[in-house]
Amino acid sequence: MHWHILGAGAIGCTWAAQLCKSNHDVTLILRTKERLQQLSKSQGIIYQATNGEACTYNVGAELTKSKAPIKNLLICTKAYSTISALQSVADRLSSDANVVLLQNGLGPQQEAVKLFSELSIWAATTTDGAYLNAPYHVIRAGHGETLIGAISNKAQQSLDNIIPAPCGDLKIYMSADITHKLWCKVAINAAINPLTALNNCKNGMLVSNAVLSMKMQNICEEVEKIATACGQNLFDKPLYEMAKSIASTTAENYSSMLQDIKQNRPTEIEEITGFLCQQADKFGCHAPENRMLLQQIKQLSSAIPLT
Ligand code: KPL
Numbered sequence: 001m002h003w004h005i006l007g008a009g010a011i012g013c014t015w016a017a018q019l020c021k022s023n024h025d026v027t028l029i030l031r032t033k034e035r036l037q038q039l040s041k042s043q044g045i046i047y048q049a050t051n052g053e054a055c056t057y058n059v060g061a062e063l064t065k066s067k068a069p070i071k072n073l074l075i076c077t078k079a080y081s082t083i084s085a086l087q088s089v090a091d092r093l094s095s096d097a098n099v100v101l102l103q104n105g106l107g108p109q110q111e112a113v114k115l116f117s118e119l120s121i122w123a124a125t126t127t128d129g130a131y132l133n134a135p136y137h138v139i140r141a142g143h144g145e146t147l148i149g150a151i152s153n154k155a156q157q158s159l160d161n162i163i164p165a166p167c168g169d170l171k172i173y174m175s176a177d178i179t180h181k182l183w184c185k186v187a188i189n190a191a192i193n194p195l196t197a198l199n200n201c202k203n204g205m206l207v208s209n210a211v212l213s214m215k216m217q218n219i220c221e222e223v224e225k226i227a228t229a230c231g232q233n234l235f236d237k238p239l240y241e242m243a244k245s246i247a248s249t250t251a252e253n254y255s256s257m258l259q260d261i262k263q264n265r266p267t268e269i270e271e272i273t274g275f276l277c278q279q280a281d282k283f284g285c286h287a288p289e290n291r292m293l294l295q296q297i298k299q300l301s302s303a304i305p306l307t
Contacts, residue, residue, distance in 0.1 A: 001164065004029055006085045007076035008039075010130040011102065013138040015074060017047035018168025020057040027060040027068075029089060036061055038135045046137040049169070064088045074100045079271035082108035086116065093119065098155070098162055100124055100148065104256070105271025106186050107278075113152045121152035122162055123178045125185045128170070145171040149178025183232045187223050189272045191216055191243035193257035194293040197267065197300070200258065204251025207244050215289070216243060222287045226276050229283035261300060269297040 002025040044058040102124040127144025150156040220240035260267045280287035
C-alpha cells in the first residue's frame with residue numbers, strides 16, 4: 001500500500017518508519033522546502049527502538065502542492081490543524097481514498113466527516129510513546145496500542161481492514177466504537193493535562209499532592225456527567241480512579257499540554273476541555289471547573305499563534 005503522511009512529529013515519524021519497515025511505500029507531505037532539506041540531510045527517518053537500536057528508513061517526501069494522487073492518507077498533526085491539513089490535500093484524494101485521523105481530542109473528527117462526507121474517514125487513538133530529539137529522529141519511549149475505527153458512512157460500509165497487520169512494532173486493533181475510545185482518551189486528557197500545565201508539574205503530582213488530587217476529582221466528576229449526558233459511559237470504574245491510575249503509571253511524564261506550553265506551542269485545550277464545555281452547553285451540564293481550566297489555559301497560551 002502507498003501511504004501519505006501529514007504531520008511529521010514523533011507519532012507521524014513512528015508510523016512512517018513502521019509502515020516502511022513493513023514494506024509499504026511512504027511519502028511524507030511537508031509544508032516547506034526547509035523541511036524537505038532537513039529530511040534529505042538526515043537521509044530519511046532515524047527510528048530508535050526502545051532497546052536503543054537505531055535504523056534509518058528512506059521514506060519519500062513532497063510538498064503539499066504536489067499533484068500526485070493520494071489513496072491512503074494518515075493525518076498525525078496536532079488536533080487544531082486537522083481540518084486545514086485535510087483541506088490542503090483534498091483535491092489530491094482519489095474517490096476511493098482512505099483517510100485516517102490520529103490525534104488527541106474530539107471535534108475535528110466530526111468536522112472532517114461533515115466537510116468530507118463522501119470520503120472513507122477513520123479515527124484512531126494511541127497510547128504509544130515517542131518523542132523527537134531532532135527533526136526526523138524519533139525515539140520510541142514506550143509501546144502502547146492504537147485503536148482504529150470507521151467514523152464516516154463510507155468507511156463504516158467498507159469491508160477493508162484499513163491497516164494490514166502486522167505493521168512493524170505497532171500494535172493496531174480495529175474498534176467497532178472508536179468514538180467511545182476517543183471520549184475515554186479525552187476524559188483522561190481533560191483530567192490530567194490542564195492541571196499539570198497550570199501547575200507546571202509531572203503527572204504524578206496529581207496523585208501525591210492532596211490539593212491537586214481533589215481538584216482532579218472535581219474535574220473528573222464534571223467530565224463524567226457531561227459524558228453521561230452525551231450517552232457515553234466511560235470506564236468500568238469512576239473516571240477519577242482511572243485518571244489517578246494513569247497519572248501514577250505516567251508519574252514521571254510531563255503531559256503533552258505542559259510540554260506544549262513550555263515549548264511555546266499552541267495547546268490542544270480547545271479539542272479537549274473546550275470540546276467538553278461545548279457539550280456541557282448543549283446538554284445544560286454544570287461545568288465550572290472545566291470552564292475555568294479552559295480560560296486559564298487559553299490565557300496562558302494566548303500569545304502563541306496557531307500553526
Ligand atoms: O496522553 C497523555 C498526554 O500527556 O497527552 C497522558 C495520558 C496524560 C500522559 O502524559
